[in-house]
Amino acid sequence: MIFRSKRGFFWEIAPSALLFVLLLLLLNEWQVVFLMFFGVFAHEIGHLTVACLQKRRVYGIRISSSGAELSVKTIGFSYGKDALLHLGGIFANCVLSLLFLIAIRTYAHELCFFGFYFNLCLVLFHLLPVSDLDGGRALFSLLCLFFSYPRAGRIFSCISVSVSAVAFLVLLLLLQGTDFHLSLCLLVLFFWFGIWQKNKVPAI
Amino acid sequence: MQKRMLWIVVFLLSLLLATGLFSHVSSEKTSLLCLSRSVTELLLENEDVRMVFGVEDGGEVML
Numbered sequence: 001m002i003f004r005s006k007r008g009f010f011w012e013i014a015p016s017a018l019l020f021v022l023l024l025l026l027l028n029e030w031q032v033v034f035l036m037f038f039g040v041f042a043h044e045i046g047h048l049t050v051a052c053l054q055k056r057r058v059y060g061i062r063i064s065s066s067g068a069e070l071s072v073k074t075i076g077f078s079y080g081k082d083a084l085l086h087l088g089g090i091f092a093n094c095v096l097s098l099l100f101l102i103a104i105r106t107y108a109h110e111l112c113f114f115g116f117y118f119n120l121c122l123v124l125f126h127l128l129p130v131s132d133l134d135g136g137r138a139l140f141s142l143l144c145l146f147f148s149y150p151r152a153g154r155i156f157s158c159i160s161v162s163v164s165a166v167a168f169l170v171l172l173l174l175l176q177g178t179d180f181h182l183s184l185c186l187l188v189l190f191f192w193f194g195i196w197q198k199n200k201v202p203a204i
Numbered sequence: 205m206q207k208r209m210l211w212i213v214v215f216l217l218s219l220l221l222a223t224g225l226f227s228h229v230s231s232e233k234t235s236l237l238c239l240s241r242s243v244t245e246l247l248l249e250n251e252d253v254r255m256v257f258g259v260e261d262g263g264e265v266m267l
Contacts, residue, residue, distance in 0.1 A: 001209075015212050027234035105258030114240040119239065182234045 010071075020065040020190050034116045039093060039122055044068045046092025050085045063184045065190040076105030083141040086134045092124045128167055131160045 003011040024033050045167035051058055051072045059071040074082060099100065103112040126134040139159070143152035171188060178184055206229045254260070 015216070018216050028236050032235070032237050101257075108238060108259055110244065113244045114237055117240055117243065161211055167216065178239060181236075181239050183236045184239065 009058070011063040012060065014062075014064040016065040016190070017063045023186060027186070031111055032114060035111065039096060039119050040067050041180075042096045042119075043089040043122060043126075044070055046090070047072075047085065048088075049092075050088030054081055054085065056085070061087060064175040067191075072174070081145040083138040086138040086141065089134055090123055090126050093119045093126070096142040097123060128163055129156075129159050130167065131156075131163050136160055153187045160180070 001013045001015070003013075021033065024036070047070050048058065051070065054077065054078065056071040059073070062069045062071060072085070077085075097116055098114050100116035100119060103109075104116060127136050129139040130136045136156070140152060140156045143156055145153075147155065175181070175188065176184060248257070248259060
């Protein structure tokens with residue numbers, strides 16, 4: 001489903017995202033789903049803030065099962081600025097996890113703990129140097145600063161495939177450690193599906 | 205195209221209905237909050253983690 005404003009800003013919502021939200025609501029308390037959305041929203045606000053600071057044009061936002069994704073102008077900007085743009089979201093989640101830590105120290109509620117863990121997981125997940133994650137995109141931009149574009153691509157592919165394999169094994173061990181927790185398995189499945197779909201369909 | 209959209213909307217509305225009907229399904233085996241609670245209990249056994257979280261030994265935690 002695509003909605004367009006008069007200025008050309010688009011909102012694309014994948015049906016799988018709605019299905020994902022409904023399944024999460026079915027299996028979790030609404031406060032948990034709200035906190036998860038808050039984390040994802042803060043992540044995109046981080047990207048948007050950096051994009052605005054760098055005076056980039058923002059074309060729209062795409063919401064899929066693997067999260068939200070901003071579509072911004074990349075042509076005509078240095079690789080260093082690109083790396084900063086990709087790290088903006090991670091920085092926002094770092095700030096949010098710190099805020100949740102402060103909240104825990106003053107008011108040790110279980111939702112504060114959940115907010116802290118979720119944002120920390122988002123930071124660690126996005127820091128992975130894997131294709132289509134913020135860490136991967138930032139690393140590729142940084143590699144382009146030091147190597148030619150094709151060579152940077154080859155180095156990045158090697159790193160991305162190796163880290164993906166290790167991350168997959170660690171994730172399986174983690175899931176096994178939680179006795180294959182249903183919601184956690186669902187999250188992993190949808191993220192996996194989202195990344196696979198993004199690799200299949202070229203980005204706008 | 206419109207027919208397909210209609211089916212998607214009907215499907216999602218049915219799911220929403222199912223969500224309301226089966227909300228009692230939410231339990232320790234499915235809720236992420238319960239998982240987070242277990243992780244917190246496990247982490248708070250460590251003194252260094254308790255210091256990071258600012259929880260004193262025997263202090264109150266709302267879990």
